[in-house]
Amino acid sequence: MGALPTLAVVGATGAVGTVMCELLSSRKNMWGEIRLVASKRSAGRTLVVRGDEVVVQELAADVFDGVDVAMFDVPDEVSAEWAPIAVSRGAIAVDNSGAFRMDPDVPLVVPEINPEQSRNRPKGIIANANCTTLTMIVALAPLHREYGLKELVLASYQAVSGAGKDGVDTLLDQLERVSGDRSLGSRSGNVRQAVGDDLGPFPAPLALNVVPWAGSLRDGGWSSEELKMRNESRKILGLPDLKVSATCVRVPVVTGHSVAVHAVFGVEVDAEGAREVLRHAPGVILVDDPAAGEFPMPIDAVGTDPAWVGRIRRSIDDPRALDLFVTGDNLRKGAALNTAQIAELLSKELQAS
């Protein structure tokens, strides 16, 4: 067994990077040196990882020299440019952006579902799925293995931290501005007026509102986020013909994406059988006792690792369909945790080689 591999975390100062530093601190015997990397603006700051103060380095080609695994949590265009540079310097890149996810030469890995694909990486890059797909897919994969998934109809309830720290600050600022005025939300436009023009990264106020839009406009009126849920679910599950319709909606929640799922299978299903499957599924916690007030919710799932699954019902009018509700921490399993898990597959592979 070799020495512990060297890890670089690119985008260490962002919302996901911050969670990543926490996660790395609680996971031992995986990494030797850990380098933190960020844009020029954040370089020079000091972060604590594994109890040590680490100075953040500026993103440059030579920061990857001697690095075995480089995690990227940066915008698509930054990943597109820099992940190949990291690879050229000898690192394996694990990328959390959308830049490489649908590239046929880049595996899209969820360790509970398709860990074996992490070894097939012709470009030296492994992609991490988008946060909304990741928060639900860990619960859907075992149901697919049991019943054979044919179709998904999805409606999301996405937290503002999916849009980064700016998203969180925007919601919390807006809530302070509307708090105390008990007339708000009861007349058209009065929340808009109270919130003012600063919408942060969102197209409309989030306080006291839901916004049926996330991402950018694509053909047919679909949002990029909705297409990601379709295309990435298909790729992760290895189901190129899976029928998927998603509606992505932003809600005034800090962290914790939820998805209402209608899943149609190839055979008849039953709710108790589905519960039994999910009780034993890795990365899943079953919370399904409505009479006791137990169902998946962001305020409980935030800060935890698993996908919280509940509200499991067999559709009344279709014995092959299940309706359920899934909530997960979009910064953990939806981003940092899954990236860390992929990187750990690589650490073990490198240590064993």
Place this chain on the structure above:
Amino acid sequence: MGALPTLAVVGATGAVGTVMCELLSSRKNMWGEIRLVASKRSAGRTLVVRGDEVVVQELAADVFDGVDVAMFDVPDEVSAEWAPIAVSRGAIAVDNSGAFRMDPDVPLVVPEINPEQSRNRPKGIIANANCTTLTMIVALAPLHREYGLKELVLASYQAVSGAGKDGVDTLLDQLERVSGDRSLGSRSGNVRQAVGDDLGPFPAPLALNVVPWAGSLRDGGWSSEELKMRNESRKILGLPDLKVSATCVRVPVVTGHSVAVHAVFGVEVDAEGAREVLRHAPGVILVDDPAAGEFPMPIDAVGTDPAWVGRIRRSIDDPRALDLFVTGDNLRKGAALNTAQIAELLSKELQAS
């Protein structure tokens, strides 16, 4: 033409009753005397209707003497007892509770869809549908007429005012309690701790959360609210075999229910054709230009009459399916407005007879 009929508003002091008094004030030449009625607790209060101060009377059999139309917005058990009493005193009852909606001898009327059914009322009672169904059904009926509806998969984003004034106060109190503490929503349980034990009419905190539960537990893990969406949609549209799966979720919005709709039809559809249908549909406003930030949202729809419809897309994997998003004011079209519209059908019938 006879004199203007006499109207009684039972439950005048509640969240819906308050909106009803506003609506009645803006609609002329419909009613002669308007009597306001409420429980003993609220009797004696003075409300303003049509510019006049009216003293609220206590609910009793003789308040219905001389009344032509009695609107009820009270709990199910109060309607079940008192609507028949109003009928026995000569009134036609228009009931917004769940007590009579699925009674085969009680029509469930949405004036834009099935106004003719208001004349077929063997028990003297006409029911108003539940608020979540009403906010979307006005948009779905014209699409059904065009394409022939076969199946609905629904996920709701329901405002707290659907649970009455107590629901609104609960959310606003909770938001004041969490406002200013910028760490909340980022750790499991910290919102629960800040909110405390007073959850009002909800099973969990609504601030910085979404709660996948509304109503009471029914067979198979369904909530009563989810079954209402199925059963009432079928009855209003006259489609006893319509396949419906709904997941009902409460969100931290004051007023304005939204529904993400996946609608499967009998023939191929196209998004522009659907938009054209909805542009001309009564009671509907089309807001469907995502590039310009135009989609249906509670903060815009609140206080307005129509169903706001947008995000219209043809499903990528099913040419017979449309995905769309609908928002409506749950206190207006979802409750008071539809009740007032039914009562006005009766007023015209009575004036013409």
